[in-house]
Amino acid sequence: MDGRAESAASHPQRQLLRLEQVAHHLLPELVEVERRAHQASSHYDDEPWQAENFTRPLPGKAELSLVALVSGRPVGFLIAARQWHGAHIHRLATDPVHWGTGIASQMLDRLLAGISGSVTLVCDPRNNPALSLYARAGFGVTGSTSAGKVALAGPGRAGAAQDHGRS
Ligand SMILES: CC(C)(COP(=O)(O)OP(=O)(O)OC[C@H]1O[C@@H](n2cnc3c(N)ncnc32)[C@H](O)[C@@H]1OP(=O)(O)O)[C@@H](O)C(=O)NCCC(=O)NCCS
Known part of the structure; x- marks a missing residue:
């Protein structure tokens, strides 16, 4: 990803936390961000996630x-x-008020930087903002699902610098 993620990271009132660092009482606000993103987007998903979707246990989540x-x-x-x-991305959204300000890029960048191997996800083929975001982050199409979604994979970067140094 380019320097935009860096400029987002240096934005003074912005913070990026791991889910485990976020207080449980902020969960309703995550559900509200999801609701607003779902309402403003034509091709996100059939239904917005609810609190139980956010709290469902998954390995390493x-x-x-x-x-x-x-x-x-x-x-x-x-x-x-x-x-x-x-890793697999199950959900990614930002509040429509902040769309286009680099927040999703910053989150993707942080995830990719901590993963060796690949990061996968599925996306509605009509979801152009999301597909552009993933293309910019180096994701490519790997196939499609039986539900008509596109499958994408992107390169994790953890350990990439050391590997490069050894070759
Ligand atoms: C897709 C989404 C997460 C992008 O979030 P964002 O914080 O606005 O993304 P960024 O500001 O980091 O933008 C990064 C890139 O995404 C793409 N993008 C973002 N909004 C776009 C739009 N409206 N149209 C086209 N491309 C767009 C662009 O490539 C952009 O880079 P650029 O501005 O240099 O062209 C956001 O639109 C969203 O929450 N949508 C609803 C939920 C969703 O669809 N999630 C993905 C499911 S697979």
Whole structure:
């Protein structure tokens, strides 16, 4: 990813926390971000996630998943879990008020930086904002699902610098 993620990281009132660092009482705000993103997006998903979707246990979820905050309030999230190949992104959304300001890029960048192997996800083929975001982050299409979604994979970068140094 390019320097935009860096500029987002240096934005003073912005914070990026792991899900395990986020107080439980902020959960209703994550559900509200999801509701607002779902309402404003044509091709996100059939139904918005509810609280139980956010709290469903998955391997490595608490460490890998991220919550973006502006002035201490949640404005975006990336929910991911560990898989044999690296990680899978189950959900990613930002508050429409902050769309286009680099928050999703910043979360993706942080996830990719901590993963060796690949990061996978599925996306509605009509979801152009999301597909552009993933393309910018180096994701490519690997196939499709029986539900008509596209499957994508992107390169984790953990250990990439050391590997490069050895070759
Ligand atoms: C997709 C989504 C997560 C992007 O979040 P964001 O915080 O606005 O993303 P960023 O500001 O980091 O933008 C990064 C890139 O995404 C793409 N993008 C974001 N919004 C876009 C839009 N409206 N149209 C086209 N591309 C868009 C662009 O490539 C953008 O880079 P650029 O501005 O340099 O062109 C957000 O639109 C969203 O929450 N949508 C609803 C939920 C959803 O669809 N999630 C993904 C499910 S697979």
